[in-house]
Amino acid sequence: MEEEKKVCASESAVDGSRDVWSSEPSLASSADHLVVMVNGILGRETDWKYAAEKFVRELPDKVFVHCSERNVSMLTLDGVDVMGGRLAEEVLEVIKSKPNMRKISFVAHSVGGLVARYAIGRLYRPPEKGSMADSCNEESKESSVGTIGGLEAMNFIAVAAPHLGSRGNKQVPFLLGVPAFEKVASCVIHFIFRRTGRHLFLTDDDEGKPPLLKRMVQDYGDLYFMSALRAFKRRFAYSNVDYDHIVGWRTSSIRRQSELANWKDTNNEKYPHVVYEEHCKACSDAEQCDSTEGNSYDKIEEELVTGLSRVSWEKVDVSFRNSKHRFSSHTIIQVKDQITQIEGADVIQHMIDHFLL
Numbered sequence: 001m002e003e004e005k006k007v008c009a010s011e012s013a014v015d016g017s018r019d020v021w022s023s024e025p026s027l028a029s030s031a032d033h034l035v036v037m038v039n040g041i042l043g044r045e046t047d048w049k050y051a052a053e054k055f056v057r058e059l060p061d062k063v064f065v066h067c068s069e070r071n072v073s074m075l076t077l078d079g080v081d082v083m084g085g086r087l088a089e090e091v092l093e094v095i096k097s098k099p100n101m102r103k104i105s106f107v108a109h110s111v112g113g114l115v116a117r118y119a120i121g122r123l124y125r126p127p128e129k130g131s132m133a134d135s136c137n138e139e140s141k142e143s144s145v146g147t148i149g150g151l152e153a154m155n156f157i158a159v160a161a162p163h164l165g166s167r168g169n170k171q172v173p174f175l176l177g178v179p180a181f182e183k184v185a186s187c188v189i190h191f192i193f194r195r196t197g198r199h200l201f202l203t204d205d206d207e208g209k210p211p212l213l214k215r216m217v218q219d220y221g222d223l224y225f226m227s228a229l230r231a232f233k234r235r236f237a238y239s240n241v242d243y244d245h246i247v248g249w250r251t252s253s254i255r256r257q258s259e260l261a262n263w264k265d266t267n268n269e270k271y272p273h274v275v276y277e278e279h280c281k282a283c284s285d286a287e288q289c290d291s292t293e294g295n296s297y298d299k300i301e302e303e304l305v306t307g308l309s310r311v312s313w314e315k316v317d318v319s320f321r322n323s324k325h326r327f328s329s330h331t332i333i334q335v336k337d338q339i340t341q342i343e344g345a346d347v348i349q350h351m352i353d354h355f356l357l
Helices: 024-029 046-058 074-075 080-097 111-123 129-133 138-143 179-200 225-231 249-253 285-292 297-310 326-332 342-353
Strands: 007-011 020-021 033-038 065-067 105-107 153-157 234-240 275-278 313-318
Touching: 007 046, 024 225, 033 046, 033 080, 033 111, 046 065, 046 105, 074 080, 074 179, 080 111, 080 179, 105 111, 105 285, 111 153, 111 225, 129 313, 225 326, 234 249, 234 285, 249 285, 249 297, 313 342, 326 342
Parallel strands: 033 065, 033 105, 105 153, 153 234, 234 313
Antiparallel strands: 007 020, 020 065, 275 313
């Protein structure tokens, strides 16, 4: 039996963040793909410890993993924009310290998915004008994309992330879908989760601007949110279909209620908890208007779905309904605790097996 590949981990010079790489010098030196892992609300860099080490063991000569610690614990209550700005600065510092990096990917959990989306909007660099001038067909246009911090954008992986916010019906499952509870939560959430809570419930009104999540489904001002997302070769949305009491299925999978997939328990031995996979092509506004005609729908949520669907997504639906720890599905999906949540290991393996290098 082949001996398990060893990995190295250390506290980075970048604000104490956790770096993970191959222990084999020759393999570590050849890695040119920076993978940035981002924690969720009230989380920390060790939340991704299992996944980071698994990525490096499986791809020892390909990736260098950086688990962000710029936004941990109470700092995650400062707002998506503030956290996104801090993450962008951190990534630039890592890139500067690792000049051999040529590619970049993000793996982000929960609110970290929104933080990463904001950060890439800050990090996006448009393509040089010369490369756009000769773009006369769709193939050349696709290749004329910008970079993220000067690196080629490869994979954007969001895990149980509230892309549509938390204000809609059943978007925060522990509120039981009761409108009265959801209305009260919208009014008091900022007392608990401060600016981040306002952003999640779209109650923010910074100097008369639209709510931040609405701004993030377009290129807004000098922030290229959608151009940055479009720059990635692949975008993944991993979602819990049930027992995630923090982030609902609709918001994490970027779907309308009528689009939620029909699924059943799987017999897939390699990925037993992956119950449905769907490749969603980018849709034009006209196509989306046709698909929602006659549906009674929350207007703001519809704007968010429409905006984010202008790029393609690979949607992976996950269920831990048969797990004795199923009520912790929100963190099992990232294997936050390696002892009690190791059942989520197949989801991490799925990410690695579908990771574009």
